[in-house]
Amino acid sequence: MIVGLHHYLVVSALLFSLGLFGVLARRNLLVIYMSLELMLNAANLALVAFSRYNANLKGQVMVFFIITVAAAEVAVGLALIVALYRRRGTAHVEDLNSLRL
Amino acid sequence: MEPTHLPATNFQDLAWAILLLPLVSALAITLGLRRNRELTTTLSLSAVGIGFGLSVWLFFLYGVSGERLAATPLSWMSVGSLSAHLGLTVDPLSTLMLMVVTGVSFLVHVYSTGYMEDDPEYPRYFASLGFFTFSMLGIVLSDNFVQTFIFWELVGVSSYLLVGFWYEKPAAADAAKKAFLTNRIGDFGFLLGILIVWAATGTVSFDAMAAKLKAEPGILGAAASLAGVLIFLGAVGKSAQLPLHVWLPDAMEGPTPVSALIHAATMVAAGVYMLCRVYFLLDLPAAWPAALSFLGSISALDVIAWTGALTSLVAGVIAIQQDDIKRILAYSTLSQLGYMVMAVGCGGPDAAMFHLTTHACFKALLFLGAGAVIYACHHEQNIWKMGGLAKRMPVTFWTFLLATAALCGLPVLSSGFYSKDAIFAAALASNRPVLFGIGVLVVGLTTLYMSRLVIIAFLGESRSEAASHAADPGRNMTLPLLILAVPSVSLGWLPVGAYFKSAIFPGAVTHSAEGFSDVFFEPFNHSPLGAFLGFGLMAFGLSVAFATYWGAAMDPMPGHLPRLSRALRNRLYFDEIYAATLIPLHDAVAALADWVDRWIVQGLFVRGISGGMDLFGRALRLVQTGNLQTYAFLFVAGVALVVLLALK
Amino acid sequence: MSTLSLLPLLPILGALVILLVPAAYSAAWRGIALGMTGVNLLVATTIFFTFHVGIGGYQMVANHAWVPAIGLNYHVGVDGLSVGLLLVGALVSFAATWVSSEIKSHERFFYVLLLVISGGVLGSLISLDLFFLYFFNELALVPTFLMIGIWGRGADRSAIAFQITLYLSLGALVALVGLIGLYALSGANTLDVVTLAAWLKTHPLPASTQTVLFGLLLFGFGTLVGLWPFHSWAPAGYAAAPTATAMMHAGILKKVGAFALLRAAFPLLPEGVAQWTRILAILCLGNILYCGWVAMRQRNLNLLFGNSSLAHMGFVFLGLASVSLIGITGAVLIMVAHALLASLEYALSGHIYRETGHLELDRMGGLMRRMPFIGAALVAAMLAGCGVPGFASFAGELAVMFGVWPTLPAFVVAAAFGGLLIGGIYMLRGIRQVAHGPDVGTTGGDVPCWTGRIPYLVLLVPLILFGVAPYVLVDRIRPSAALVVERALLKPSPAAPAAPAVAAAPAH
Amino acid sequence: MSELLPSALFYAFAGLALVFGFLCVANPLSRNPVTSAMFLVLTIVSLAGLYILLHAFFLAAIQILVYAGAVMVLFLFVIMLLNLEEEERRKIRGITLGLGALSVAVIAGILIRAVVAARPSAGTTPLVEGGIRNLGHTLFTLYLLPFEAMSLLLLVGMVGVILLSKKDLK
Numbered sequence A: 001m002i003v004g005l006h007h008y009l010v011v012s013a014l015l016f017s018l019g020l021f022g023v024l025a026r027r028n029l030l031v032i033y034m035s036l037e038l039m040l041n042a043a044n045l046a047l048v049a050f051s052r053y054n055a056n057l058k059g060q061v062m063v064f065f066i067i068t069v070a071a072a073e074v075a076v077g078l079a080l081i082v083a084l085y086r087r088r089g090t091a092h093v094e095d096l097n098s099l100r101l
Numbered sequence B: 001m002e003p004t005h006l007p008a009t010n011f012q013d014l015a016w017a018i019l020l021l022p023l024v025s026a027l028a029i030t031l032g033l034r035r036n037r038e039l040t041t042t043l044s045l046s047a048v049g050i051g052f053g054l055s056v057w058l059f060f061l062y063g064v065s066g067e068r069l070a071a072t073p074l075s076w077m078s079v080g081s082l083s084a085h086l087g088l089t090v091d092p093l094s095t096l097m098l099m100v101v102t103g104v105s106f107l108v109h110v111y112s113t114g115y116m117e118d119d120p121e122y123p124r125y126f127a128s129l130g131f132f133t134f135s136m137l138g139i140v141l142s143d144n145f146v147q148t149f150i151f152w153e154l155v156g157v158s159s160y161l162l163v164g165f166w167y168e169k170p171a172a173a174d175a176a177k178k179a180f181l182t183n184r185i186g187d188f189g190f191l192l193g194i195l196i197v198w199a200a201t202g203t204v205s206f207d208a209m210a211a212k213l214k215a216e217p218g219i220l221g222a223a224a225s226l227a228g229v230l231i232f233l234g235a236v237g238k239s240a241q242l243p244l245h246v247w248l249p250d251a252m253e254g255p256t257p258v259s260a261l262i263h264a265a266t267m268v269a270a271g272v273y274m275l276c277r278v279y280f281l282l283d284l285p286a287a288w289p290a291a292l293s294f295l296g297s298i299s300a301l302d303v304i305a306w307t308g309a310l311t312s313l314v315a316g317v318i319a320i321q322q323d324d325i326k327r328i329l330a331y332s333t334l335s336q337l338g339y340m341v342m343a344v345g346c347g348g349p350d351a352a353m354f355h356l357t358t359h360a361c362f363k364a365l366l367f368l369g370a371g372a373v374i375y376a377c378h379h380e381q382n383i384w385k386m387g388g389l390a391k392r393m394p395v396t397f398w399t400f401l402l403a404t405a406a407l408c409g410l411p412v413l414s415s416g417f418y419s420k421d422a423i424f425a426a427a428l429a430s431n432r433p434v435l436f437g438i439g440v441l442v443v444g445l446t447t448l449y450m451s452r453l454v455i456i457a458f459l460g461e462s463r464s465e466a467a468s469h470a471a472d473p474g475r476n477m478t479l480p481l482l483i484l485a486v487p488s489v490s491l492g493w494l495p496v497g498a499y500f501k502s503a504i505f506p507g508a509v510t511h512s513a514e515g516f517s518d519v520f521f522e523p524f525n526h527s528p529l530g531a532f533l534g535f536g537l538m539a540f541g542l543s544v545a546f547a548t549y550w551g552a553a554m555d556p557m558p559g560h561l562p563r564l565s566r567a568l569r570n571r572l573y574f575d576e577i578y579a580a581t582l583i584p585l586h587d588a589v590a591a592l593a594d595w596v597d598r599w600i601v602q603g604l605f606v607r608g609i610s611g612g613m614d615l616f617g618r619a620l621r622l623v624q625t626g627n628l629q630t631y632a633f634l635f636v637a638g639v640a641l642v643v644l645l646a647l648k
Numbered sequence C: 001m002s003t004l005s006l007l008p009l010l011p012i013l014g015a016l017v018i019l020l021v022p023a024a025y026s027a028a029w030r031g032i033a034l035g036m037t038g039v040n041l042l043v044a045t046t047i048f049f050t051f052h053v054g055i056g057g058y059q060m061v062a063n064h065a066w067v068p069a070i071g072l073n074y075h076v077g078v079d080g081l082s083v084g085l086l087l088v089g090a091l092v093s094f095a096a097t098w099v100s101s102e103i104k105s106h107e108r109f110f111y112v113l114l115l116v117i118s119g120g121v122l123g124s125l126i127s128l129d130l131f132f133l134y135f136f137n138e139l140a141l142v143p144t145f146l147m148i149g150i151w152g153r154g155a156d157r158s159a160i161a162f163q164i165t166l167y168l169s170l171g172a173l174v175a176l177v178g179l180i181g182l183y184a185l186s187g188a189n190t191l192d193v194v195t196l197a198a199w200l201k202t203h204p205l206p207a208s209t210q211t212v213l214f215g216l217l218l219f220g221f222g223t224l225v226g227l228w229p230f231h232s233w234a235p236a237g238y239a240a241a242p243t244a245t246a247m248m249h250a251g252i253l254k255k256v257g258a259f260a261l262l263r264a265a266f267p268l269l270p271e272g273v274a275q276w277t278r279i280l281a282i283l284c285l286g287n288i289l290y291c292g293w294v295a296m297r298q299r300n301l302n303l304l305f306g307n308s309s310l311a312h313m314g315f316v317f318l319g320l321a322s323v324s325l326i327g328i329t330g331a332v333l334i335m336v337a338h339a340l341l342a343s344l345e346y347a348l349s350g351h352i353y354r355e356t357g358h359l360e361l362d363r364m365g366g367l368m369r370r371m372p373f374i375g376a377a378l379v380a381a382m383l384a385g386c387g388v389p390g391f392a393s394f395a396g397e398l399a400v401m402f403g404v405w406p407t408l409p410a411f412v413v414a415a416a417f418g419g420l421l422i423g424g425i426y427m428l429r430g431i432r433q434v435a436h437g438p439d440v441g442t443t444g445g446d447v448p449c450w451t452g453r454i455p456y457l458v459l460l461v462p463l464i465l466f467g468v469a470p471y472v473l474v475d476r477i478r479p480s481a482a483l484v485v486e487r488a489l490l491k492p493s494p495a496a497p498a499a500p501a502v503a504a505a506p507a508h
Numbered sequence D: 001m002s003e004l005l006p007s008a009l010f011y012a013f014a015g016l017a018l019v020f021g022f023l024c025v026a027n028p029l030s031r032n033p034v035t036s037a038m039f040l041v042l043t044i045v046s047l048a049g050l051y052i053l054l055h056a057f058f059l060a061a062i063q064i065l066v067y068a069g070a071v072m073v074l075f076l077f078v079i080m081l082l083n084l085e086e087e088e089r090r091k092i093r094g095i096t097l098g099l100g101a102l103s104v105a106v107i108a109g110i111l112i113r114a115v116v117a118a119r120p121s122a123g124t125t126p127l128v129e130g131g132i133r134n135l136g137h138t139l140f141t142l143y144l145l146p147f148e149a150m151s152l153l154l155l156v157g158m159v160g161v162i163l164l165s166k167k168d169l170k
Helices: A005-025 A029-053 A058-088 B010-031 B037-063 B092-115 B122-141 B145-163 B170-201 B206-215 B217-238 B247-253 B256-265 B267-277 B290-295 B300-320 B325-345 B349-376 B394-408 B415-429 B433-457 B475-493 B496-504 B522-526 B528-549 B562-569 B571-580 B582-623 B628-647 C003-020 C023-050 C080-102 C107-126 C130-151 C157-186 C193-202 C207-225 C233-240 C243-268 C270-296 C301-322 C325-356 C372-385 C392-404 C409-434 C450-468 C471-488 D004-025 D033-053 D057-081 D094-118 D132-141 D144-164
Strands: B074-079 B082-086 C059-067 C072-078
Touching: A005 A029, A005 B628, A005 D004, A005 D033, A005 D094, A029 A058, A029 D004, A029 D033, A029 D057, A058 D057, A058 D132, A058 D144, B010 B037, B010 B092, B010 B122, B037 B092, B037 B122, B074 C325, B074 C392, B074 C471, B082 B145, B082 C392, B092 B122, B092 B256, B092 B267, B092 B349, B092 B475, B122 B145, B122 B256, B122 B267, B145 B170, B145 B217, B145 B247, B145 B256, B145 B267, B145 C392, B170 B206, B170 B217, B170 B247, B170 C392, B170 C409, B206 B217, B217 B267, B217 B290, B217 B300, B247 B256, B247 B325, B256 B267, B256 B325, B256 B349, B267 B325, B267 B349, B300 B325, B300 B433, B300 B562, B300 B571, B325 B349, B325 B415, B325 B433, B349 B394, B349 B415, B349 B475, B349 B496, B394 B415, B394 B433, B394 B475, B394 B528, B415 B433, B415 B475, B415 B528, B433 B528, B562 B571, B571 B582, B582 C157, B582 C270, B628 D094, C003 C023, C003 C059, C003 C072, C003 C080, C003 C107, C023 C080, C023 C107, C072 C080, C072 C107, C072 C130, C080 C107, C080 C243, C080 C325, C080 C450, C080 C471, C107 C130, C107 C243, C130 C157, C130 C233, C130 C243, C157 C193, C157 C207, C157 C233, C157 C243, C193 C243, C207 C243, C207 C270, C207 C301, C233 C243, C233 C301, C243 C270, C243 C301, C243 C325, C243 C471, C270 C301, C270 C409, C270 C471, C301 C325, C301 C372, C301 C392, C301 C409, C325 C372, C325 C392, C325 C450, C325 C471, C372 C392, C372 C409, C372 C450, C392 C409, C392 C450, C392 C471, C450 C471, D004 D033, D033 D057, D057 D132, D132 D144
Parallel strands: none
Antiparallel strands: B074 B082, C059 C072
């Protein structure tokens, strides 16, 4: 079966769902963060597949930018988590419920 | 449209003057002259006195000649097909009634100046009396249903004010409330009757209605008898006929002159007068709407006749066992009113009016006499505490005796004999033998309880300290007694039949003497059966009374017939029955409504909604768990839902 | 600026002036308030008597475009329906201001609020633009909340203040939805009653929308008046309100709701009228009978009056439900009469509350001995309350019964039973409990002197005058009522020609 | 025959990526964040492989270099810093897990259905050289502004991080 665009898109969709499930299911803040990254990568995959099959480089340029942003985001995110950890002493999602009404 | 000014010709002014004078005096007293007693007395006495004079003049002007004067009406309210105005009709019927009302009212006013002398609320009493006279005259002179209804209620209000004159006495306040509410039940029926008749004929004025009815007898269609009975319900309320009679005995709580004026002569007679005034509506053939078709053959007049007869019988029986002098007279009034209503029912409005006139005189005399006795015995009303008053109060005794004779129907020497005989003639003429029988029987009962009263109260020795020092009251109390004694005796000798035939009820068959010549023994040859039977029963009653009550220290009847006498003393338990059934039932309905209002409408409905809001708010709060993942999940679920809906 | 606009302007102006007057001259507050309402009373009386009788349309009209873009213009005028209400509105305001000498704390603020209510009520009565009618009515709603909350009676007055305000604003909201619907769906791009009526005559709305709009207006304004299922705010609210507020609210503010129905709903939505009158008739039976029975069970004088005023409103709605000339004229007549009656009742109960400290019927008795004038006025008011002739309320009820009889006889039987009997029972029991009977040692005395009697006489005398001579009012109401009936019944009502009704005078 | 190889490779890489992705996210064996970090690295590497199949050579390199190298190292560094032990076994809230899985499945289903429904052209269109020269050329001509903005973004990121990790942050 010749590998076509929709194959890649299916894989990307599955990866995206996995990432999403990770965010919902896991309770460790860092793992949630990783699943977030996973979702980002799924998006990148789809973009690259599009640029490959639509014969233009827009997709790849987009991915390039996304990776940069992801890097910045991880940096800031982890700094936040560290600060949070230092304040609350835990990285467990359920303990961080100060928003409870 | 400016109201029409008072009519020009002076005769109409007379009618308006008679009507408005008492009102003016009442208003003047209440607004300004509360403190000044002499002015109050002169003002109210003159107002009614002039009224009486004018009435007599109008009587000779219009009554005897049989003409009619319709004063141009003063508009009250006219919108669409309802044009209600205040109009006066001066015709033989109303002039007769005018004389009765103003006459008795004037005498009661004179009497009251003595009786109410030491009462601090003297001015308020005379103001209320004036207001009552005004309302009563309003009914007498009214020429349409709306005006009659207005003054009907005003009379009820003035009776409320007068019965509840000593409002600090709980018994008087309750009696006033009871009187007003029972009248209201009657007025409720009366209003519905008026509405039916107005809807059918499109007018409320009597003459227009009579003309329409004459032109097209079937105009009331199926509702004829229903309307008749409903209008009669108004009279039942006002003239205290059987189902609604319970208020009259209690109304004795008011001052005695009030009882004399209102609950003997005028107000209670208003019902009978109204029946005579709208007689053309009542004697229509029986016609019931579909719902009441089972009453098929019974016409309005039948209902009226039977109610009257039953009332007179029941009241007569109860009166035998009453010990309070005013209660005895109250039940006697009920009984005589039953006679008048029966007369109307038997197709004899003229007999009813005749009896109404004579009854007004002698019953007012009886009440004023009783007032004198009570006044003399320092407000003692129980006859068993009196006795031996004949010697000490000669004037009162003899006038009281004459009135009793008139009430019992002593032949020739009393007016009652002639008027009662007219009623018996009417009963026979409309072939209602049973009613005739009841009528005659009641003559016996009347004689029994009246002679019982006279024997115990006046003859024999005085049974109490106060009774032994009793003496005739002052001049202004005895004078009215004497004045009233004259018509009580002589009214029957006038050719009343002629007056009625020519003037009031041209069509109706009259039942009393026409010419002067044959007046004295008219009843004996006119309706011999009634006269003789009546006389016989009267004698029988007298003898029974003498046999049982002469020299009796205590009422022997409870000894012989304990259960019957206890029933009679408790007024055949009418009050108890009402108090056990109607009133609690209505209060229960009210309690239910109150419960529903408190719990369902306010509880469930109002608090329910606010409570619901509160709960909804609380529920929403649960969603905010503070847990990031629930938020994330909700977010994802939201997205899923939206995308799903969008794509479907 | 026709004299008509003075009516809402004066009180509101007075309120502003009072706000400016420094606390040093606190006596001036009451003076200004009385002055303003007094002048208003004169203006209203002149309007009443210079009103041309027999003409159906609007008089003394003043029309200034305000926001032409959305067809909003300050359009005022008076017609038969509103002239009587204006007079009694001014009367009630004057009496209420006079009586509010009982307020001892924050008088300035109280008088300001009272004048705002008065201005609001009179403003909504004269405005021919439904927006202004609604606006002025709402203007009168907020002060009620504040007054009950601050100067009210009883421990739970703030709860009741909230309840009454939320209830009324909910009702007002429903009515607003109806009005907006009317504005939007009619496409006439105006809420002006005159142009709207003309427009709807040529482009009538489809029947279903008319029914829905009429329903919204009915239940919206019905809540403001106390239509049966939505009545429970009234008795509690008035019992907790200070005297002046209860007088203004029960007296005149309540009538504005029914008046708005006559102004907006009946003439403009004939289809709606046809659908809803049967239901309205049933609901107002609830008012008359149900509230009558509830009144019979009340042990507090103000609650008794509150429920009895609901029963009277039942008669007004019954008159409206008949959509007949006599019925609607009777309804307006009752509105005028009841305005005087209710405010008189609450003024008297206010005085009794001030003197004896409570309004519990069981602890009262023999008031007549202790307070002759107040007792007599109370007996008169309560007799008027149960429909005794000689008072205007009787004339109104009689007219309603005569008007409704040809179309809904069964309802009249129930209404007559309710009005005459139930009314009689609870009023007479009230009199028996309060005025008659031996003196149970209640404290307090009668109205000190003649000036103390003025507020009560100002209300009692017109009540009697209109009762003795109702034609003064009826001749003014009749032509306008004929117009309403004609528009509400889709066809010219045969009963009364819209032309000047000179012929209607009897036997001329 | 030459076609066969890339599709085989595709399935391999795709399969690996999915497996590692799943293990990273919901590792039945150990709850330790380090293991999920490791599996994430493996997922990224297999994705890089896919990029290569899609002729995006430069991106594959960047992916490995930046993502696997820098980002994941940062992750590990933070995990070590916070010396997180095994996630203790809190009671697993069955319902929320189930619901979470359900909604994720729904979204996956929707995406896949959309993709399948769209039926993109399966055919192999002419290759576009994804190497550095083309990418670099486009970056510095068409997308010069965003490129510079990226540098600014990174600067802001750094400032943010320094601020956040200050000792005396209340």
